[in-house]
Amino acid sequence: MTVIAASELVKRYGDFAAVDGISFEVAPGESFGLLGPNGAGKSTTMRMVGAVSTRTSGSLTVLGLDPDDYGPEIRSRLGVVPQQDNLDNELRVRENLLTYGRYFGLPRRLVAERADELLQFAQLADRAGAKVDELSGGMKRRLTIARALINDPRILLLDEPTTGLDPQARHILWDRLFRLKEQGTTLLLTTHYMDEAEQLCDRLVVVDHGRIMAEGSPASLIRSYSTREVLEVRFGSDRNADAAAALAGLGDRLEVLPDRVLVYADDGEAALAEVVARGLQPLTSLVRRSSLEDVFLRLTGRSLIE
Amino acid sequence: MSQTRATTDFAAEARAAGVRARRFGALYSAEHHVRVWRRYLGVNVASAIGTPVMYLFAFGVGLGVLVNANAGPGGVDGVSYLVFIAPALIATAAVTIASDEFTYPVMQGFKWNPIYVGMHAAPISARQVVDGVIIFVAVRIFATTLVYFLVMAAFGAVPLATGLLTVPIATLTGIAFGAPLFAYAAAQREDRGQFAVVQRVLVLPLTLFSGTLFPLEQLPVFLRPIGWISPLWHGAELGRVTSYAAERPVWMIAVHLVFLLALAIGGWRLTVRVTRKRLDA
Ligand SMILES: Nc1ncnc2c1ncn2[C@@H]1O[C@H](COP(=O)(O)OP(=O)(O)OP(=O)(O)O)[C@@H](O)[C@H]1O
Ligand SMILES: [Mg+2]
Numbered sequence: 001m002t003v004i005a006a007s008e009l010v011k012r013y014g015d016f017a018a019v020d021g022i023s024f025e026v027a028p029g030e031s032f033g034l035l036g037p038n039g040a041g042k043s044t045t046m047r048m049v050g051a052v053s054t055r056t057s058g059s060l061t062v063l064g065l066d067p068d069d070y071g072p073e074i075r076s077r078l079g080v081v082p083q084q085d086n087l088d089n090e091l092r093v094r095e096n097l098l099t100y101g102r103y104f105g106l107p108r109r110l111v112a113e114r115a116d117e118l119l120q121f122a123q124l125a126d127r128a129g130a131k132v133d134e135l136s137g138g139m140k141r142r143l144t145i146a147r148a149l150i151n152d153p154r155i156l157l158l159d160e161p162t163t164g165l166d167p168q169a170r171h172i173l174w175d176r177l178f179r180l181k182e183q184g185t186t187l188l189l190t191t192h193y194m195d196e197a198e199q200l201c202d203r204l205v206v207v208d209h210g211r212i213m214a215e216g217s218p219a220s221l222i223r224s225y226s227t228r229e230v231l232e233v234r235f236g237s238d239r240n241a242d243a244a245a246a247l248a249g250l251g252d253r254l255e256v257l258p259d260r261v262l263v264y265a266d267d268g269e270a271a272l273a274e275v276v277a278r279g280l281q282p283l284t285s286l287v288r289r290s291s292l293e294d295v296f297l298r299l300t301g302r303s304l305i306e
Numbered sequence: 307m308s309q310t311r312a313t314t315d316f317a318a319e320a321r322a323a324g325v326r327a328r329r330f331g332a333l334y335s336a337e338h339h340v341r342v343w344r345r346y347l348g349v350n351v352a353s354a355i356g357t358p359v360m361y362l363f364a365f366g367v368g369l370g371v372l373v374n375a376n377a378g379p380g381g382v383d384g385v386s387y388l389v390f391i392a393p394a395l396i397a398t399a400a401v402t403i404a405s406d407e408f409t410y411p412v413m414q415g416f417k418w419n420p421i422y423v424g425m426h427a428a429p430i431s432a433r434q435v436v437d438g439v440i441i442f443v444a445v446r447i448f449a450t451t452l453v454y455f456l457v458m459a460a461f462g463a464v465p466l467a468t469g470l471l472t473v474p475i476a477t478l479t480g481i482a483f484g485a486p487l488f489a490y491a492a493a494q495r496e497d498r499g500q501f502a503v504v505q506r507v508l509v510l511p512l513t514l515f516s517g518t519l520f521p522l523e524q525l526p527v528f529l530r531p532i533g534w535i536s537p538l539w540h541g542a543e544l545g546r547v548t549s550y551a552a553e554r555p556v557w558m559i560a561v562h563l564v565f566l567l568a569l570a571i572g573g574w575r576l577t578v579r580v581t582r583k584r585l586d587a
Binding site for chain 2: 087
């Protein structure tokens with residue numbers, strides 16, 4: 001059972017394939033993430049699912065309907081939080097919710113009721129009469145999210161929903177999204193925050209250059225693409241590369257970043273002991289569990305030393 | 307079995323939810339523009355009353371005395387100067403509003419304050435986005451020219467009964483002028499001052515050379531084509547026919563109407579095409 005089914009989805013702009021054959025399925029009530037570096041094709045995929053961008057090829061159904069034929073029907077049951085806010089700056093905060101609700105043909109009274117609830121939800125009730133221009137970036141983001149819920153959507157598309165939010169607002173939003181999920185709303189989201197992906201996504205795909213590099217739950221991805229632990233050692237920015245040469249062969253693999261070297265090993269402490277045994281003296285060292293960050297680095301990363 | 311049923315349930319629900327937007331989406335999008343417009347209602351009403359009053363004094367009392375004295379007992383086109391220009395002034399007001407609404411606000415809707423993009427992410431189709439703007443502008447022109455008409459009627463510049471038709475004619479004139487402009491504006495990705503140029507090389511000459519303040523026949527032959535291709539001339543002439551029963555051949559009346567309708571419909575369809583392409587990113 002699926003609410004979103006994409007198969008060999010392609011979007012070309014001229015000769016350039018922004019999305020180059022992506023396939024995935026999302027079940028009702030599932031929370032599905034798209035992860036990937038800038039320009040990977042996440043937003044383009046979101047727009048195709050959102051039935052505002054016609055696919056070049058491949059097949060796609062959303063809520064069992066083809067966006068090519070049933071755009072308005074699909075969009076009636078979607079909530080969309082685009083990467084870039086498109087609130088009406090000429091209207092006030094609450095008016096933005098009212099006008100948006102009317103696009104769906106919802107009765108005025110119902111829209112007004114929901115608008116007030118959603119202002120509470122977004123903690124903007126005291127700003128109801130403010131001009132959108134006067135809101136901070138994070139407040140605008142919250143208003144956009146509130147607006148996306150005005151039609152009580154089946155599927156919520158969230159393109160980097162918490163970019164620009166402070167940590168507290170992010171945690172509150174995660175909590176709200178959890179509750180929506182509990183009520184059965186399907187979430188499709190993109191994010192650059194790996195902690196957010198770990199918190200929110202049941203399943204995710206890592207996308208790069210318009211293709212899927214890996215797919216699975218956060219835990220299974222960490223298991224498949226990383227070791228249990230990671231040792232982070234710093235030698236000072238100009239000496240990391242030399243040190244890495246001396247560390248060759250240690251752990252499963254090494255990752256040299258500008259400011260530190262990552263040693264992937266199931267036992268981080270043992271790896272650290274070996275570092276010291278090889279006569280190296282890191283300025284700082286840290287052993288931690290692997291995270292999605294490491295998966296992301298491995299799949300899309302730059303200086304990969306096996 | 308439960309699988310297929312659940313899937314069709316979502317689809318059925320979406321189909322049901324989309325019915326109203328499919329049918330009335332253009333009105334919902336127009337409603338948004340009206341809501342924004344309402345914020346400036348005070349200014350709009352004041353200018354809708356003030357401008358015609360100003361014209362009446364300038365043209366009716368000031369220039370009119372001079373023209374009437376020169377024109378002799380026959381007047382201009384058989385009537386007093388004020389009666390002659392009143393339908394044209396009403397049509398000019400329509401064109402002015404259209405040239406305001408179908409330029410910068412369009413660029414805004416796509417780009418600076420992208421409400422068109424927002425509507426399109428909701429169930430409003432590209433075509434309904436366009437229709438919504440046109441409906442709103444038509445409403446705005448209708449309301450404004452109605453006030454113009456009432457003010458002018460109060461001063462005896464237009465007869466109350468027959469002159470009322472100048473309002474729908476002006477509305478058609480505004481849309482005939484504005485719809486092609488809308489298509490142009492929708493195709494603009496950057497603001498390079500094009501709209502200021504449009505105001506100067508299109509709107510201004512049209513208001514001056516469209517047989518509004520003097521009969522087109524007063525112009526040398528080589529300038530008259532400006533009037534022929536100008537929706538304002540066609541609209542003003544139609545207005546005169548209805549307002550003071552100006553004598554025009556029937557075929558000419560038909561030409562005026564067809565020309566205005568063709569521009570309005572052609573411009574509208576072109577705008578839909580441009581907008582559909584642009585919103586489908
Ligand atoms: N309308 C467009 N016309 C031409 N190219 C486009 C268009 N939209 C996107 N692209 C290109 O497609 C590629 C994918 O863009 P997309 O916005 O989907 O990336 P993304 O994964 O969302 O990146 P980010 O993390 O920066 O938001 C980019 O190279 C972008 O330049
Ligand atoms: Mg993006």
